Amino acid sequence: MSADTERGTTGATTTADAGWFDDLENRWTDDGWDGLDASTAEWQARRHGTTVADLRENRTGPLPTWADDITGPLPVAGPGWAGPGSANGAGGTGTVDAESAYALPDLDDWNDLEQRTGLAGGTDTALAPEGAPAPAGLDPETYRERDLTDTGRYSLAVKGGVAAALIAVAAGGSTAVAMDKEVTVTVDGVDQTVHTFSGTVEGALSSGDIEVGPNDQMSPSPTAAIHDGDHLVVNHSRQVNLMVDGKPQTITTTASTVGQALAQIGLPAGLASSVPTGSLIPADGMNLSVQLPKTVTFIDGAGAPQTLTTTATSVQQFLSQHGVGMGAADTIAPLGPNGLVNGATISITRNAVTQVSETSPIAPPMQTVSDPTMNAGTTKVVQPGQAGEQVQNFSVSTSNGKEVGRTALGPATVTKAAVGGVIHKGTKKAQPAIGDTSKWDAIAKCESGGDWSINTGNGYYGGIQFDKQTWNAFGGSQYAPRPDLASKAEQIAVAEKVRDSRGGYGAWPVCGSKG
Numbered sequence: 001m002s003a004d005t006e007r008g009t010t011g012a013t014t015t016a017d018a019g020w021f022d023d024l025e026n027r028w029t030d031d032g033w034d035g036l037d038a039s040t041a042e043w044q045a046r047r048h049g050t051t052v053a054d055l056r057e058n059r060t061g062p063l064p065t066w067a068d069d070i071t072g073p074l075p076v077a078g079p080g081w082a083g084p085g086s087a088n089g090a091g092g093t094g095t096v097d098a099e100s101a102y103a104l105p106d107l108d109d110w111n112d113l114e115q116r117t118g119l120a121g122g123t124d125t126a127l128a129p130e131g132a133p134a135p136a137g138l139d140p141e142t143y144r145e146r147d148l149t150d151t152g153r154y155s156l157a158v159k160g161g162v163a164a165a166l167i168a169v170a171a172g173g174s175t176a177v178a179m180d181k182e183v184t185v186t187v188d189g190v191d192q193t194v195h196t197f198s199g200t201v202e203g204a205l206s207s208g209d210i211e212v213g214p215n216d217q218m219s220p221s222p223t224a225a226i227h228d229g230d231h232l233v234v235n236h237s238r239q240v241n242l243m244v245d246g247k248p249q250t251i252t253t254t255a256s257t258v259g260q261a262l263a264q265i266g267l268p269a270g271l272a273s274s275v276p277t278g279s280l281i282p283a284d285g286m287n288l289s290v291q292l293p294k295t296v297t298f299i300d301g302a303g304a305p306q307t308l309t310t311t312a313t314s315v316q317q318f319l320s321q322h323g324v325g326m327g328a329a330d331t332i333a334p335l336g337p338n339g340l341v342n343g344a345t346i347s348i349t350r351n352a353v354t355q356v357s358e359t360s361p362i363a364p365p366m367q368t369v370s371d372p373t374m375n376a377g378t379t380k381v382v383q384p385g386q387a388g389e390q391v392q393n394f395s396v397s398t399s400n401g402k403e404v405g406r407t408a409l410g411p412a413t414v415t416k417a418a419v420g421g422v423i424h425k426g427t428k429k430a431q432p433a434i435g436d437t438s439k440w441d442a443i444a445k446c447e448s449g450g451d452w453s454i455n456t457g458n459g460y461y462g463g464i465q466f467d468k469q470t471w472n473a474f475g476g477s478q479y480a481p482r483p484d485l486a487s488k489a490e491q492i493a494v495a496e497k498v499r500d501s502r503g504g505y506g507a508w509p510v511c512g513s514k515g
Helices: 041-048 052-057 107-117 140-179 201-207 258-264 315-321 438-448 468-473 488-502
Strands: 020-022 027-029 181-187 190-196 217-219 231-235 238-244 247-253 286-291 294-300 306-310 345-349 351-362 366-375 379-383 388-399 402-408 413-416 421-428
Touching: 181 201, 190 201, 201 231, 247 258, 351 413, 366 379
Parallel strands: 181 231, 238 286, 294 345, 366 421
Antiparallel strands: 020 027, 181 190, 217 231, 238 247, 294 306, 351 388, 379 421, 388 402, 388 413
């Protein structure tokens, strides 16, 4: 290592260790220095960290660009600025690395800057000390003046640039405060405060790192203008795997609660939900089952029809909801093909089989005796007898309370024996009803001397002397084969038919006028 290692000095020799010590980088820099003539523009450009063209055009160069991000330091020209076209120079990307950007340089930074420019202590002292040898071919005084002229101009320009940048920082900070907007963003029901320089909704959301997808909901619209104090709302979409009365479907919703999501798709109030309707929907979605309210007609046995509201999806669930029990023999009328839907009828038939015991009388056995003194067709209880009693067990089937069948369970048990009785039954022919017989008595007295059973053998019979042909023609044979064998009443009954048929008593021309 030669004497060129002095802090801030440059190597002016052409030896292998020629170069300069970069105190900011804390290293010896000699790349490309060996073999360069200190009097050349290339040597000067390399020394000042720029190009020959930029050195000739403007030894100071422009101040670097910067972007106000409010979240990071505001960069100004610093000791490490690399000149036009560099990453932190004019025409560059506008980004400034940690070593070449100082928002507010401290005292040491200023000292480093002065040593780099050769103006320590605020004077125009040249980098080359007095008495230092000039490069070969260059007059020492000329070299000294040139160094003072070029280096001084460069250092003064850099210091001026730093000062200008500091002023720009102050002015820019005031502008930044004026442009900043504070807005409240409610994201899925939770408020947060966002600071932004943007003038639109989407810009403010970007400033707050709030992502909005294609199915998400925001208010106002993304391109709407915003102002300080505005309120923005973002509702992220969520997927809900929904089961409605057992039928699956998938919905995408921006609602924050279960109840809001169900209302969005038009489901009615009063439904039953597997999750409380006030529950929040997780960001990654959820599974949900609901049962819709239905109005059904319910008929329980012989009871009157009832109109009820239920969220059940099956008859068994309905019965459980309403506390309705079922017997072992009860039946439910089949539902239609759509199952338990709005307007359905649920009808229960209450079936029962019970065992009953009944007591019944035993009729007394009656003995029937023929009685010729009594007209045929008449009876008379001579000895009534006494009824007995018996007990019979039955299995009785009922449907909705009405008996539909019974079966005797074994023979009846006689608890009281019956006592027999006697009935007389008449065998005497019944006599026809006749009225006043005085006229017929007079005719019979004239015809047969009043003998109603006379048979003289002359072909005429009985008290009124019927011939057999007339007797049979007017129904006399129902009483007896011949008139003389019939009773007086029977003969008069036939005689009245003859009289009515012939218009009077002309059949008895002589005796008919008697009486």
